[in-house]
Amino acid sequence: MKLKEISNKEFKKIADKSPEITFHQTESWANLKETNGWINYFVKYDDNTCALLLAKKMPIINKYIFYSPRGFLIDYNNKELLKDFTKEIKEFIKSKNGIFVKIDPNVEYIERDNDGNIVENGYNNKKAHKNLVSLGYKHYGFNLMQDTLQPRWMHVIETNRSLDEVNSEMESKTRQILRKNIRSGIHVHDIKKEELKDFKEIMEKTAERRAFIDRPFKYYENMWKHLHDSGILKIMIADIDFNEYKENTKKELTELEESLKDRINKYENKELKMNEKKYNSHNKQDKEAIERLKRELIKIDELIEKYGPKKNLGGILFLVYGNEVLSLYGGSDEELMQFKSAYTVHYEGVKYAVENNYKRYNFYGITGDFRETNPLYGLYLFKKSFGGHVVELIGEYDLVVNKPLYHLYKIAYGLYHGVKKIGKK
Numbered sequence: 001m002k003l004k005e006i007s008n009k010e011f012k013k014i015a016d017k018s019p020e021i022t023f024h025q026t027e028s029w030a031n032l033k034e035t036n037g038w039i040n041y042f043v044k045y046d047d048n049t050c051a052l053l054l055a056k057k058m059p060i061i062n063k064y065i066f067y068s069p070r071g072f073l074i075d076y077n078n079k080e081l082l083k084d085f086t087k088e089i090k091e092f093i094k095s096k097n098g099i100f101v102k103i104d105p106n107v108e109y110i111e112r113d114n115d116g117n118i119v120e121n122g123y124n125n126k127k128a129h130k131n132l133v134s135l136g137y138k139h140y141g142f143n144l145m146q147d148t149l150q151p152r153w154m155h156v157i158e159t160n161r162s163l164d165e166v167n168s169e170m171e172s173k174t175r176q177i178l179r180k181n182i183r184s185g186i187h188v189h190d191i192k193k194e195e196l197k198d199f200k201e202i203m204e205k206t207a208e209r210r211a212f213i214d215r216p217f218k219y220y221e222n223m224w225k226h227l228h229d230s231g232i233l234k235i236m237i238a239d240i241d242f243n244e245y246k247e248n249t250k251k252e253l254t255e256l257e258e259s260l261k262d263r264i265n266k267y268e269n270k271e272l273k274m275n276e277k278k279y280n281s282h283n284k285q286d287k288e289a290i291e292r293l294k295r296e297l298i299k300i301d302e303l304i305e306k307y308g309p310k311k312n313l314g315g316i317l318f319l320v321y322g323n324e325v326l327s328l329y330g331g332s333d334e335e336l337m338q339f340k341s342a343y344t345v346h347y348e349g350v351k352y353a354v355e356n357n358y359k360r361y362n363f364y365g366i367t368g369d370f371r372e373t374n375p376l377y378g379l380y381l382f383k384k385s386f387g388g389h390v391v392e393l394i395g396e397y398d399l400v401v402n403k404p405l406y407h408l409y410k411i412a413y414g415l416y417h418g419v420k421k422i423g424k425k
Contacts, residue, residue, distance in 0.1 A: 003045050003088035011042035014050045015073055016322070020106040023232050023321035024069035024150075025052045032226040039064075043092065045085050049074045055096060063405055066093050066101035070150065076107055076128030076394075079135075086135050090401055099405045104150050104396040109142070112390040116370040116380075129394045137397040144368035146376075148396045151365030155380070156324075157388035159353035159361050166354060169387030174343060181344045183252070185244030186313065188348040191235045193228075196220050199235055199315050206331025227319070234325075236348055237315035238341035242304045249300065253293040260286040313341035318349055323359035325349055346386065361388075368392060 008027040015025050023029055030040035033054050044050040051072040055064040074085055093101050109129065111122030133139055143152060157166060167175065191199060200217050207214035227233035260283065266272035267279055274282075303311075314332030318325055327349055332342055346363070353361040363383040367376050368390075374380075400406045 018073040021322040023319045028230045064098045070106040079131045100400045109394040116390045140396040153368045154391040155363040155383040157361045171385040174385040185241035202331045234318040238313045325353040326362040
């Protein structure tokens with residue numbers, strides 16, 4: 001059987017049947033990458049095996065590097081099929097003046113639990129990895145940090161079940177934060193195109209805080225153009241209604257004051273059977289809570305004075321396709337991070353996945369280093385608090401077609417990124 005180029009419509013019919021399908025292997029993603037200079041090819045080997053190949057021309061040498069994002073879509077455990085497909089892919093890359101093709105399959109390496117531990121007697125795809133290496137694919141290793149094109153480590157929640165079941169696996173602190181955010185008047189909505197500038201502003205502030213360079217506004221416009229109408233792109237923003245927050249706080253304060261007054265009256269009239277120590281303890285707690293709520297009301301008025309009745313807190317850009325809802329990236333306003341809006345936006349993403357019958361919600365990148373000394377350990381703890389489990393993929397591979405030019409490319413690539421790191425410092 002021979003590899004052949006096919007139309008994007010024929011490709012979609014085959015690709016959508018694959019359990020490994022993601023937004024990466026779609027016409028929409030190919031069109032988006034085209035705006036950054038990537039040529040796209042849709043190829044198939046048989047009615048169950050296909051790949052989106054992206055190619056970019058290298059300056060000076062007039063050759064191309066190829067990348068199949070989260071591809072190929074093939075049964076990697078079938079060595080004979082993989083062997084024949086590999087031969088065909090190499091010939092195809094060679095015919096297009098290619099140097100190599102990079103892949104990072106959406107295939108789990110070994111089953112892990114929510115703590116990152118290997119599940120005893122769990123599933124694994126070690127055979128798939130061995131097949132790739134034996135057929136000449138150069139593996140980048142089982143890296144622990146985020147140093148590949150796409151994350152090798154992710155955190156996901158299974159959402160093909162009821163929301164109550166999902167909620168039951170969340171840590172009590174997470175549920176408490178979500179309830180508090182409701183009381184604080186925090187709401188989440190899907191943005192319209194004219195609100196892209198608001199999301200861009202959130203990302204700019206996040207970039208300043210975390211010391212990275214945000215993408216230009218044109219990047220977000222292109223994502224909207226190529227991914228939104230096809231249903232892949234979904235951006236949610238959380239805002240806070242300070243007036244609602246104030247009214248909820250007032251109501252809580254009134255209820256607490258009335259409860260305290262009622263207890264005191266019943267105790268003094270001997271209608272309440274309670275020992276003095278317990279009575280005084282309850283009164284002390286309520287009085288402290290009343291004072292806290294009064295201080296909170298003063299702060300809310302200060303926030304209204306500074307920001308007006310409403311203010312955007314943060315947002316997340318989701319990519320939705322195949323079996324999952326994926327949280328690609330997001331940010332928040334540093335001045336109002338005490339409201340922890342990220343919890344609510346992620347939860348809305350989880351709810352969307354459950355209500356629309358997606359198999360899982362993907363928090364996306366974490367690291368595989370689960371030690372407390374890891375500087376990114378807090379990110380993992382945040383995602384872990386929602387329940388779910390760690391996903392470890394098999395990793396990144398290069399299939400080399402032209403060895404001399406591949407080595408030259410690797411040297412040039414290393415120098416380029418070395419200069420970039422120096423520039424950032």
